[in-house]
Amino acid sequence: MLFPAATFLAELLYPALLFDCKVYYIVFGLVMIFGGVMGYVQARSVPSLIAGGISGLLLIVGALMIPAGWQAGLVIALLVSLALLGRFVPSLLRAKYNPAAYVVPLALIGAVVAILLLTRVIVVHVG
Numbered sequence: 001m002l003f004p005a006a007t008f009l010a011e012l013l014y015p016a017l018l019f020d021c022k023v024y025y026i027v028f029g030l031v032m033i034f035g036g037v038m039g040y041v042q043a044r045s046v047p048s049l050i051a052g053g054i055s056g057l058l059l060i061v062g063a064l065m066i067p068a069g070w071q072a073g074l075v076i077a078l079l080v081s082l083a084l085l086g087r088f089v090p091s092l093l094r095a096k097y098n099p100a101a102y103v104v105p106l107a108l109i110g111a112v113v114a115i116l117l118l119t120r121v122i123v124v125h126v127g
Helices: 004-043 046-093 100-118
Strands: none
Touching: 004 046, 004 100, 046 100
């Protein structure tokens, strides 16, 4: 091993990173649920309520699965984040102010974090 200290530090920080992403996905899920409720209140949009509720609950379920079976939880969070990007990026590109202004950055961060943790890019293994 060339850098045992780096490997040790990465292994030491990995559980903390998993915990932090768990908290992120819970907050992201709550934001999606709140956004669905706001869409229903403001525009009487039942699809917004259903989509916001389902995506929010899936993000929260994925986050709660991270400590027990972290790969499955991260896969759920990744799939939901990618689905949200697919739905809201076109809307954001039309330059209309709508929920896409906050969903796209949150979903992008969620997808990138899940990919990095699933591929263990964040953890440095040397040797």
